[in-house]
Amino acid sequence: MTPIHVIGIGLTGGSGLQSHLHMLIDQATVLVGSERHLQYFPSHPGKRITLTNFAQGLEAIQQHLDQSPNPLVVVITSGDPLFFGFGRLLLQTFAADLLCFHPYLSSVQIAFNRLKVPWQDAEVISVHGRSLSSLVTAWQKGVRKIAVLTDHKNTPAAIAKLFLSLNLPIHYEFWVCENLEGSDERVQKFEPKTLLNQQFSALNVVVLLRYDLEKREKSDLASLPVLGLPDQAFYSFADRPGLMTKREIRILALAELQLQDHQIIWDIGSGTGSVAIETARIVPSSQVYAVEKTALGTQLIHQNCQHFQVNNVHIVLGEAPTALNNLPDPHRIFIGGSGGHLQEILNYCQMRLDLSGVIVVSLATLENFYIATQWFDKPNWVVEHLQIQLSRSVPVASMTRLTPLNPVMLIRASRNPN
Structure with a gap:
């Protein structure tokens, strides 16, 4: 007979076990388990090993195997012993052919x-x-x-x-x-x-x-800040929450755009529309064009516009730069996504941007950062680079640590007046 049997139980204790498992427990020369588990079998006649210290418990099991002529060790554990359970440690200590597992339902x-x-x-x-x-x-x-x-x-x-x-x-x-x-x-x-x-x-x-989206409760608009809308207030891609321009990055990008009243603003690669909507709230006299290549993205932008009650965002379905052809000339351009066409988009934006205009490009990859820096390396542009590495505090038990957000590079460019 296999010398070590590992039996999973639930909160019903022994009453939830099949009869052959009761027989194994009755025949055990040693019963192993936590104090709570062993209390389910108060009248068991064999030796008991209480697992208060795993290393000591494993050593006691080995001693019993070495000293007993016909050992039968029964280990009582919760649920499935191989599902985040004691079974993994037993397999690291004893050969697999010495063990037999009898799982119960896991929690x-x-x-x-x-x-x-x-x-x-x-x-x-x-x-x-x-x-x-x-x-x-x-x-x-x-x-x-x-x-x-x-x-x-x-x-x-x-x-x-x-x-x-x-x-x-x-x-x-x-x-x-x-x-x-x-x-x-x-x-x-x-x-x-x-x-x-x-x-x-x-x-x-x-x-x-x-x-799901339809189960979301609407935010109380009166309680929202003028600048820096919380990320969780937006409808978003539930399976891709990282695609939204994070609140902290969004605030910096909006500052770099140097927004003014009565402007035309392009938000290229708008995604969920977080930058476009925040822009529209800050300068309600301006017209914001949210350009997004996916139908799902434009649907989310539309939902967010309704949610935040903005009416100066115009949603444009299409891939830049082609989708930009019929838009009015911009005073400000934010590029949050390029779909692999960054250079072509910059070429087109250069032709359409107002002479006193500003472009801000948000970049998450080194390759795109290289393309953009090379493109702007011209005497007719005044360029500033901003590398952003932010961390947010998160609780760890009773303490706090910082967890980093993905680093982002912002490029702000305006035409050289000279």
């Missing part, structure tokens, strides 16, 4: 079934004694379904606080699933702000379900 399986949500496409992240960086990455990618295994520091409240601190242009329902299958099981839905001061049982899993 993640139970949680999604309680929510009646298919979960084959979910991303499961453990922050139990781990960094929160994987969770941040999943949010930045806009993953639709996320299950988070928590601990006493990375609690539902700490996770909600971290999410809010990132100011991402996406929204999630937060489901906290406590004591699954226990008599005191609770499954509750929260908005992240309402989670900040909540406390829960230590046995919980958090399920995050990304909002």
